[in-house]
Amino acid sequence: PGTNDLIALAAGGADVADDLLELRRTQADLDSPATMVYTSGTTGEPKGAILTHRNFVGQVRNVAAAYREVVRADGNTVIFLPLAHVLARGLQLICLAGGMRIAHVSDPTEVVDSLGVLRPTFLVVVPRVLERIRNAAAEKADGARLGALWRAAVRTAVSWADHLEAGTRPDAVLHARRAVFDALFFRRLRARMGGRLDYILSGGGALDPDLSRLFRGIGVPVIEGYGLTETTAPLTGNLPDDIRSGTVGYPLPGSTVRISEHGEILARGVGIFSGYRDPAHTAEAFVDGFFRTGDLGRLDDDGRVVLEGRLKDVIVTSNGKTVVPQPWETRVEADPLVAHAVMVGEGRSYLSALLVLDRAATEAWADAQGIRLDAVSGEGVTPISEPGLVAHLQRSVDAANARVSHSEGVRRFALVFTDLDDTRLVTPTMKIKRRALLERSGNAVDDLYR
Template sequence: MRDFSLPPIVEPLPTGGLADSVYDVAERDPKLLQLSRRSSGPDGDEWLPVTAAEFRDEVMGLAKGLLADGVRFGERVAVMSRTRYEWTLFCYALWSIGAQVVPVYPTSSADQVRWILSNAQAVAVVVEHEDHAMTVGAACDELPLLRSIWQLDADCVRQLTDRGQDVPDTVVHRHRRAVAPQSVATIAYTSGTTGLRPRGCVITHANLAAECDTLYEGWQGILAEQGEQPSVLAFLPLSHIYGLMVQVVCMRGGVRLGHQPDLAPAVLLPALVSFRPTYVFAVPYIFEKIFHKARRTAEEAGRGDLFRRAVDVAVRHAEEVERRDKGQGPGPGPMLRAAHAVFDRLLYGQLRDVLGGRVRHATSGGSTLDRELGLFFAGAGIIVHDGYGLTETTAAVTSQPPGHPRFGTVGRPLPGCAVHIAQDGEIWVRGDVVFSGYHDDPEATEAVLRGGWLATGDVGCLDDGHLVITGRKKDIIVTSGGKSVSPQILEEQLRRHPLISQCLVVGDNRPFIAALITLDPEASEHWHRLRRRLSPPAQGVTVDDELHAEIQRAVSMANSAVSRAESIRAFRILPAEFSMADGLMTPSLKLRRGAIVRAYASDIEELYAL
């Protein structure tokens, strides 16, 4: 199978833009609990309600302030901040006056900020705090169009709102009604995983509406239990198209939205417990961290063997359910059902409590979720619907359909979208979610848009309409012996090991395949503690002979999934994890391969000098 498509289930946005939903919902249901703001007082676990009418009034006040400060229809304003309430507020205020939002990731360097603001021709920028303001300030000399810098932590929202008090509401409405579906909503810059400068993807109001309305219409039945208002805690970066999509689908669908700025598990997990979402949008990294934390907790309590049996039962139970749904079996037998019920009381319920206790379905995106991990969560009572998309497709273009997950795949095309597998295995996609092109880069646009299809650069195949991602064209490694190797299989196999946090396979134009490996600091500390050794230092990971031998066993296990010519012959354990702060990971937590290869060039050379 090389082609698969599904008919649309929503009508294209007929008129207007994304901001209209804020005003429409407030008019229709002013008391609807639209958002929750985290308390800034001593009790940080308290979430303060924001009704649809209250949010509409805040958006209107800020929109008038933006007009009073000189922002005009069609101009571009950058937002450089972590995920927080004010990000959403500025987004809808800017859309209310027909301005375009330019997301900037908050850890961007001065050079990256200079490039994005210059390329987008931004007239103003919203920053979170003084450090961000200084980063923008370092680039100001080369940004003649930049007129304003507004700082969230310096109370810029109140200041702008006060400035716009004399602007009539009718002026905002006049701007808002001039917005058309094909008007540009955002210029979202790619993550730059290949080492190229980020490119600005032109995303229209119609693109985002098609994406979000399709997801809400098709998936609303699993957003919450019957009778509950759906609620989502947004913790993915709103500077990334995935996070931006989550925000818009919540606002258009009346889903209660909260914000959590920090992705670190030590901060994120308590926020999930206090907010108690009904649905979770995340990336594989989050689900991996939750799983490994649960395993470590069980082992420290002396219940490691019990946890491993619970994992086995969950996976087998989910496999039997999957086989039954495909018409290939009767489902879990009585013994398996009984064991599953026991572990649901002992362990699975505790795992669900980590996410607040109400989540029964979730979405994973950014990269493919490991099949075994998906099966485990399904067996534990949380079905994770894996999806696939790009900035160029306004986030998801495929997803696991409700009620029919096929773990290990990224699902079927969204209704209204199509997938085509080209002769060389490249994935092409089509639909109303596909962007209109790269800003001010017609050559790059022409290279990827081909007769209505977007050539994604990813490689995969279709299995009964379900898309399986096998790699990325530019990531294919060709050894000096001419062997082509997709690194994804090896990297996914290695990341299954509880000690391994990240892995980058290398070997292009080299005699054999090698790998750079990072360890999870908490897992490493736990590993040492179980063996009654001194904990590793906080600044890095201690690697002794026994730990090195454990990683060698993981490498050997991963090698069993590939041929000898594709196997890892040498590896190096690095002292620290790759991070967004050092520019080695994207906002969606994918590895920046080119940047890592450059940063660890000497380590790679030493691997091949052995």
Template structure:
């Protein structure tokens, strides 16, 4: 209590009364497609899961030199889990409250492992590309990025990287990659990504520059990670095998189910939702995915986010959104098309990246609203859409985009703490913009 020191005897008494099944915390789900629910997590959830984590990720977080700088909000279960994990693992933990000072803070703290959501890794890459400017420096950066990705992909082949590719990788490392690692503090060996799909391109890029990204998957209801790529157990593009102490199965419809001591005990004051989610000792995640022959999980998307076009085509928006969001000036993407004749997308521009991109492309300065209407900017976005569409069939491809006049941020309520878009809210507030995509559909239907 404020203004009163709690006696040591009282602390010991409270400690003694605490049991594993007691409530430790309530974390409210981000509510991307529905109303947030209070997830009740117990002390047992955290103790069992962090002990398994300290063992399964020992090479990352339980070395004498292990240290991490936490900049994700503690409202997010991923950050809360890492905070607790540092107790049994012995890692040094630092906090920084303001991501506007993130790069200087990383340089000062020099973490050996970094955790973040994919948007952070995207922005580090895009910022580095923008700082390269134009001309020879930009060509050098792009060459070094391609080499990093090619080298990482070659590591997954039986033959491994060729002698020529290895030589290019060493040269790129001296000229460019070392500077990129410096942006993460200079000592980062590992990065843990969660909260949304990272995508193979970025996974290979970071591994290629010497920072191995361990992508994982989990939910608030599973006390964060439930599958994770780990040292020696990594497939870039997957979210890894089951975490130590956990079990994963995929039903005939692709639905992902989770079991283990890390699964929550129920939703706060919501017995109906709890009974729907917890069935015979398994948690129904609401996500769709697949397990390969080696037990590595790949995520397709959320069941509630699957789009069914007027033609009956089922489309998982995550792949298209991730690829299109890789363009330097694209901030957020919401793929639409449910019960519509084709797939479209709402796009927002990144106000931080836009000035440098415009300058590098010989275009005059303009704000995001003007840029969203400029034919030269729209042409660049159309090319980005074409590249994103290469990952899907014609029926699943984006036919039209509409640039929104404002970005989607946590501050204006459109992003969750883990920087996922609140899809239902966006579709409601920007319904007129969605309708505008389908004003004249004849040409698109003919195609």
């Protein structure tokens, strides 16, 4: 209530003449700016991207055409990403154009509890939400002394999804195992998500392929896609009847993708923005008429896009080794206690990492182990050196190191707590702003090289 409420806003327009209102309503054409959306700034300064009405209209028409099974008049969804994010903005328009009902939930922590009431037919999430659902299910199973059964259920779901992706028939044993685990776990998980969920769309970050397979095996397929502020949300996407875990799918109708000689994903199409607010930024953003996404990737044998990290995140060590951090980081972030893994080592002789802990999950783990963690307060970065916790996460680091070459493995790591609700540190899609974290973590990083 007060000067910034909607009633005050309406009152402020009381003296606007009808003819002026009509002029403002009708004077924009397809090539007029519709909005300016700032990039998240995970690797640098946020930039104001100017998106036109043509960008949004093109995306609405083309995305709706590609996802008719998902966007339908008898469906509904929940949007919990802030509308400052282009994915939420584009999704809202696509749903409105398709006649779908939309509910908005402002607090991401309330989303799961709201699903039983709102009962969506599809949901757009960032990978972290799916990780939380999986981790909560695992915790509940452990609490009921069913942890071993839950882990067997996960393996069964992943195997089931492997058959679906390969187009092969599961054998009778797998059929029977899945039926048992469906009764024990999967049916309850689907009910927890509202009971009507046909598909989950995931974007805003890399999704662990096994996490995608888990949800598909449970009976809720995850359609992973890829886009940026500058592409007006989706650029590529898996299709409902053609999902390949570990990829972000094909270029969507109206869009073209190619890979540069340096491995950068280049894009052209209806959703590509008209430029940045600063013309100097615009000049650097295009090559041969294609937008430079800043993301590294490749095309698989079928033409699907596979993401391989951010160009600006690439680390060059002092011995000249070039390392893309994302594969290692994604594997470590599969651990429920790790909110974000950030590899460091630019200009250094070996690689290290900061593991930003999920406070609630870590404190619950510590309580279960009878370990007391030091109180943490303030907005800085607090190192955590509890030996039991370090030993526990050493296993996740070792497992990630085993999946990459020796020179791409991390030799030392530090555990830290920080405020993950701080928008100066974390984007609306729950990605860490690497530069901001490293600026706050100077001493912790320096200690890794002493």
